[in-house]
Amino acid sequence: MLIDELTFFFSYNVIYFFTAFLVVTSILSVDFNRDSIRQKKIGSVLIFLPILSLILLIGLRDLSVGTDTYSYYDILWLRDIDLEFGNDFLFALLAKILRYFNLGYGYFLFLIAFLFMFTTYIALNKISKFYYSNILYLFFTYLSFFFFLSMSINIIRQGISLAFLLLAYSYFISKNNKSKVIIFIAFSLVFHSTSVIALILFFISNNKIKYIKSYHYYILFFLCIILSYMNFGLLNISPILIDIIGSDDRRTSYLSGESSIYIVGFKSQFVLFNSLFLLVASFLKTKIKNELWLSNYNVLIRYYILASCTFFMAFQIPYSDRWGLLSWYIIPLFFIPLFSCRYVKSSIKIHWVFLLILIFIGFRFYG
Structure with missing residues (x-):
């Protein structure tokens, strides 16, 4: 049954x-x-x-x-x-x-x-x-x-x-x-x-560029929010993207900016959501003492920022939440410092678990 x-x-x-x-x-x-x-x-x-x-x-x-x-x-x-x-x-x-x-x-x-x-x-x-x-x-x-x-x-x-x-x-x-x-x-x-987009962003994040510092990523994050709010995004460069993926590909329909069932445009709730967990990640990385772990964690943060920027630029087109998933699916990895007692400055706190429960309740019953 x-x-x-x-x-x-x-x-x-x-x-x-x-x-x-x-x-x-x-x-x-x-x-x-x-x-x-x-x-x-x-x-x-x-x-x-x-x-x-x-x-x-x-x-x-x-x-x-x-x-x-x-x-x-x-x-x-x-x-x-x-x-x-x-x-x-x-x-x-x-x-x-x-x-x-x-x-x-x-x-x-x-x-x-x-x-x-x-x-x-x-x-x-x-x-x-x-x-x-x-x-x-x-x-x-x-x-x-x-x-x-x-x-x-x-x-x-x-x-x-x-x-x-x-x-x-x-x-x-x-x-x-x-x-x-x-x-x-x-x-x-x-x-x-479309996972190729995540791969490209991760490749950029994992390779340090001499003249680009960590704070430049944060500046880019807020710049993309402003551009998205001003209605500038992927739709403005859609002809270039269509040339890359092919004009007969069914995915080009997502680049039209038109949809009878999906509301396009700036989505403040997603901006707040992604910004909140960027702050969480920036705070939790201060708990890490091991240099290798910290290096990997910084790569995740840089990737998250780039994926979030891509998401913000996709607000103009239908089904932008599928672009958002490229950033969202690594958010749980940000909580890793809370779940390890080795090479971190403090152990897990039970209030973080209750915060996760509240997140589930909020999205499941009120989202």
């Missing part, structure tokens, strides 16, 4: 608050500084409770849950599939394989849910180990933000693409397998080619 929309969102809330209970109980039950190893081991086991629950919930949803759910049913199951190496090649290939074995669309949804959650788990597990952190806390942080659920049911191609990009990042900072970094980047691009 498939899960209807009302049951789905009720169950999702239950899973979230159960995970919050596990996190709070874990923090209060042991001394963070003295028993961090024990705490990490407990977290590495408890993480499977929400992970497996979410795979079942998301994989067994019916067609009414999520905007992409029925769309892909129409595209991949009600029509003939022509395999072309392009923007959604792997999606089409997976669907064609399942249809060849006479497996229904439900199997496809379950496979995609497993792929998204398993890839995210592997990425967060490696990142947590790199920072001597607790994977349960880091996963809970992702779960607290509205975009995590959207990546699962509303923008599933981009969601899986960014999950593979996060996996590539986890191997990149570990510096132990360059070939896997390349492989996972390739997977990301084949699932959703």
Whole structure:
């Protein structure tokens, strides 16, 4: 029996608050500084409770849950599939394989849910180990933000693409397998080619330019806010972008600036949201004592600023929130200093966990 929309969102809330209970109980039950190893081991086991629950919930949803759910049913199951190496090649290939074995669309949804959650788990597990952190806390942080659920049911191609990009990042900072970094980047691009934008921004962020200082990025951030407010953005350079991606590409329709269902224009709520977490990141980096960690953290901040600037410049065009996701999906990584007792100046504070719960409640029930 498939899960209807009302049951789905009720169950999702239950899973979230159960995970919050596990996190709070874990923090209060042991001394963070003295028993961090024990705490990490407990977290590495408890993480499977929400992970497996979410795979079942998301994989067994019916067609009414999520905007992409029925769309892909129409595209991949009600029509003939022509395999072309392009923007959604792997999606089409997976669907064609399942249809060849006479497996229904439900199997496809379950496979995609497993792929998204398993890839995210592997990425967060490696990142947590790199920072001597607790994977349960880091996963809970992702779960607290509205975009995590959207990546699962509303923008599933981009969601899986960014999950593979996060996996590539986890191997990149570990510096132990360059070939896997390349492989996972390739997977990301084949699932959703817009990830190339994130790659370009990360390349710029990871390579220091002699005459560009950290404060220049902050100046750029506020400059882009002003330009966006003055209605200058990607629409002004759309002819150049169309020349790059091709005039017959369906994505060029997003560069028209016209939409019957999506309101375009300056969005102060998103500017405030991105600005708030830039302030949070700037504050939390002061907690880091390890130079390697601080270097990686500064790269994340520079990337976040550049991705936010791109997002602000996209306010003119429909579905700009999909550009926003390029900045949003790394916000949980900013909280890493709170979840590690090694090489940081203070341990986790329980009020940060309650702040994450309030963020979830705010977006889930009032957003």
